[in-house]
Amino acid sequence: MTDILAPGAVERHLRARRDTGRGLLMPYVTGGIAPGWTRYLEAFAEAGADAIEVGLPFSDPTLDGATIQQASETALARGASTRRILADLAEGRDPGVPLVASTYYNLVLHDGPEAFCAALRRAGVGGLIVPDLPVHEADELADAAAAAGIDLALLASPATPQPRLAEISRRSRGFVYAVSLMGTTGERAALAASAAELTARIRRGTDRPVLLGFGISTPDQAREARRHADGVVVGAAVMRRVLDGAGPDDLRDFLATLRQALDQE
Amino acid sequence: MRDVPPWREPVPAAGVMGEPRERGRFGGYGGRYAPESLVEACREVDEAFREARADPGFRGALAELLALHAGRPTPLTPARRLSRELGVRLYLKREDLTHTGSHKINNVLGQALLAARMGRRRLIAETGAGQHGVATATAAALLGLEATVFMGERDIERQGLNVFRMRMLGAEVVPVTTGSRTLKDATSEAMRHWVGATVDSHYCVGSVIGPDPYPWMVREFQRVIGDEARGQCAAELRTGVPDHVVACVGGGSNAAGTFAGFADTPARLVGVEAEGGAGAARGRLGVLHGCRSLFLQDDDGQIVEPHSIAAGLDYPGVGPEHAHLRDLGRARYATVTDEEAVGAAVRLARTEGIVPALESAHALAWVIREAGGGELPAGSTVLMTLSGRGDKDISTLKELV
Numbered sequence: 001m002t003d004i005l006a007p008g009a010v011e012r013h014l015r016a017r018r019d020t021g022r023g024l025l026m027p028y029v030t031g032g033i034a035p036g037w038t039r040y041l042e043a044f045a046e047a048g049a050d051a052i053e054v055g056l057p058f059s060d061p062t063l064d065g066a067t068i069q070q071a072s073e074t075a076l077a078r079g080a081s082t083r084r085i086l087a088d089l090a091e092g093r094d095p096g097v098p099l100v101a102s103t104y105y106n107l108v109l110h111d112g113p114e115a116f117c118a119a120l121r122r123a124g125v126g127g128l129i130v131p132d133l134p135v136h137e138a139d140e141l142a143d144a145a146a147a148a149g150i151d152l153a154l155l156a157s158p159a160t161p162q163p164r165l166a167e168i169s170r171r172s173r174g175f176v177y178a179v180s181l182m183g184t185t186g187e188r189a190a191l192a193a194s195a196a197e198l199t200a201r202i203r204r205g206t207d208r209p210v211l212l213g214f215g216i217s218t219p220d221q222a223r224e225a226r227r228h229a230d231g232v233v234v235g236a237a238v239m240r241r242v243l244d245g246a247g248p249d250d251l252r253d254f255l256a257t258l259r260q261a262l263d264q265e
Numbered sequence: 266m267r268d269v270p271p272w273r274e275p276v277p278a279a280g281v282m283g284e285p286r287e288r289g290r291f292g293g294y295g296g297r298y299a300p301e302s303l304v305e306a307c308r309e310v311d312e313a314f315r316e317a318r319a320d321p322g323f324r325g326a327l328a329e330l331l332a333l334h335a336g337r338p339t340p341l342t343p344a345r346r347l348s349r350e351l352g353v354r355l356y357l358k359r360e361d362l363t364h365t366g367s368h369k370i371n372n373v374l375g376q377a378l379l380a381a382r383m384g385r386r387r388l389i390a391e392t393g394a395g396q397h398g399v400a401t402a403t404a405a406a407l408l409g410l411e412a413t414v415f416m417g418e419r420d421i422e423r424q425g426l427n428v429f430r431m432r433m434l435g436a437e438v439v440p441v442t443t444g445s446r447t448l449k450d451a452t453s454e455a456m457r458h459w460v461g462a463t464v465d466s467h468y469c470v471g472s473v474i475g476p477d478p479y480p481w482m483v484r485e486f487q488r489v490i491g492d493e494a495r496g497q498c499a500a501e502l503r504t505g506v507p508d509h510v511v512a513c514v515g516g517g518s519n520a521a522g523t524f525a526g527f528a529d530t531p532a533r534l535v536g537v538e539a540e541g542g543a544g545a546a547r548g549r550l551g552v553l554h555g556c557r558s559l560f561l562q563d564d565d566g567q568i569v570e571p572h573s574i575a576a577g578l579d580y581p582g583v584g585p586e587h588a589h590l591r592d593l594g595r596a597r598y599a600t601v602t603d604e605e606a607v608g609a610a611v612r613l614a615r616t617e618g619i620v621p622a623l624e625s626a627h628a629l630a631w632v633i634r635e636a637g638g639g640e641l642p643a644g645s646t647v648l649m650t651l652s653g654r655g656d657k658d659i660s661t662l663k664e665l666v
């Protein structure tokens with residue numbers, strides 16, 4: 001029987017890297033965005049990603065801004081689906097860093113949490129983020145994820161009050177996803193002031209890795225985020241480039257600048 | 266009838282359409298599937314609503330607005346000529362006669378008062394037909410609040426009159442250009458906007474959808490339809506209670522408000538959906554816009570874009586309480602086509618002198634189709650909620666009639 005309290009592979013990996021003093025980098029790509037899209041994963045790993053978030057596109061991404069909405073629409077128009085994306089991952093080359101799927105709860109419920117988590121597992125995915133599944137609704141998925149050895153990472157927001165934040169930190173697996181600002185995903189000119197306060201509040205209650213996401217788009221912002229958190233998630237800044245036609249090599253160069261910024265801090 | 270489970274004898278069960286269970290559950294549906302950034306805001310709305318509802322001062326203020334501004338109570342009109350033609354006794358609950366022309370004002374006045382009580386300065390709303398947007402703009406003007414209304418580009422085209430009305434009332438109308446450019450996308454965009462505006466803005470959801478407490482709260486604000494109709498039926502019908510209670514269902518707010526007045530009676534409850542937006546009749550379990558309910562989806566779990574001539578029914582799902590009532594067999598859900606709805610609108614205009622909203626015409630189309638058959642035997646008494654008036658649909662009707 002699985003020990004449902006034991007962290008899975010994603011968390012072990014991130015903790016080990018964090019404990020060497022390294023700033024963690026988790027870039028995001030929308031699955032199925034282009035033919036041969038899994039080559040982005042290899043490029044991300046080569047640029048020094050510590051984990052990679054793979055979006056399973058949903059028709060109604062209610063927490064995403066224009067860039068990831070457009071990426072989702074583009075991927076779906078190309079015929080992307082959970083099944084095909086997971087098949088691509090199973091067939092593609094292992095990028096050598098943990099993969100974390102992210103999607104909306106409707107796609108998890110479609111085949112049911114158990115079948116969904118088992119499918120992730122078969123495709124070599126080790127973690128999961130579901131932005132419209134708050135902690136008080138997470139029981140059924142948390143159990144299925146634990147049983148399948150998938151780390152279900154929960155999101156914390158600047159609006160989350162303290163006792164609830166402690167519960168999120170306690171029940172999150174892999175890392176705690178700190179949402180830097182009150183808003184949707186999308187590039188921003190500066191790191192939100194709420195980011196520092198939120199990460200400080202999270203860290204008071206847990207030693208689990210804390211990744212800051214939403215809006216982080218430049219090396220400077222990554223460097224600043226690193227002062228507060230264990231690392232960053234970079235989504236819209238990646239996907240805007242992909243939508244503008246940037247290939248895996250271009251993204252490797254872009255992410256290398258973020259890697260460097262994190263290493264300097 | 267396709268896809269519709271057989272009638273179970275309606276059981277006037279205690280607790281049906283009462284307060285939802287723990288965490289906003291109606292059976293296995295409902296809940297608060299909101300992004301973490303909105304969870305606290307939902308909790309605040311829930312707390313404020315519970316307090317307000319227990320406060321005679323709030324209840325009195327709302328009753329006064331409903332009476333003096335919205336024109337309640339609305340009449341129960343016997344549809345005499347049409348009844349004779351159909352062989353049933355049809356009564357219309359006239360929400361079309363409210364100020365702004367649809368039942369949406371009932372909910373909006375409640376939520377706007379609540380927002381003011383919570384110290385919010387602005388209302389955010391989504392709208393399909395524009396009726397909820399117009400009601401929101403109206404209530405905002407009345408209470409000195411701002412209003413920002415999200416509306417799909419496609420709906421802006423077909424409901425131009427309401428767009429102008431909203432702007433006239435001082436609201437900002439934001440066109441939504443994503444997805445099917447209708448109600449579903451306007452709702453997504455309103456939610457996204459609320460995430461960044463929870464400090465000073467209240468999201469005034471327009472139907473019995475969304476995260477807890479909205480499905481319950483909106484039903485309670487619409488309950489006035491059913492409560493009034495219950496009293497009016499008791500006074501006017503020989504049997505006291507109609508045999509059938511019928512309403513159209515987009516998200517399901519006018520139906521929920523109507524059904525709430527009759528859940529504990531033997532009346533058969535019928536929700537009528539658009540053929541192309543039949544969440545209750547053809548949806549499958551899912552989560553969208555904050556709640557677990559029934560939604561139209563493809564084989565991959567993507568939400569299917571609905572299609573209805575009635576912009577207010579162009580929603581791919583149904584409120585969680587309707588999903589629950591369906592499972593219980595307490596209500597049943599049928600569908601009618603665009604053509605049937607347009608035909609019903611024309612027939613009501615010519616027999617009763619009432620031009621209904623195309624949404625409401627769906628409920629009537631079901632009555633017309635089933636009257637005298639097994640679903641609706643000759644001689645039955647039918648209460649139908651006429652949720653709105655047809656002025657907003659004139660340009661659509663002009664092309665078809």
Ligand SMILES: Cc1ncc(COP(=O)(O)O)c(C=O)c1O
Nearest residue numbers: 472515516517518519577624653
């Ligand atoms: C006149 C009218 N009836 C019905 C509806 C459908 O909404 P609901 O199902 O919430 O009553 C609308 C929505 O815009 C409407 O304007």
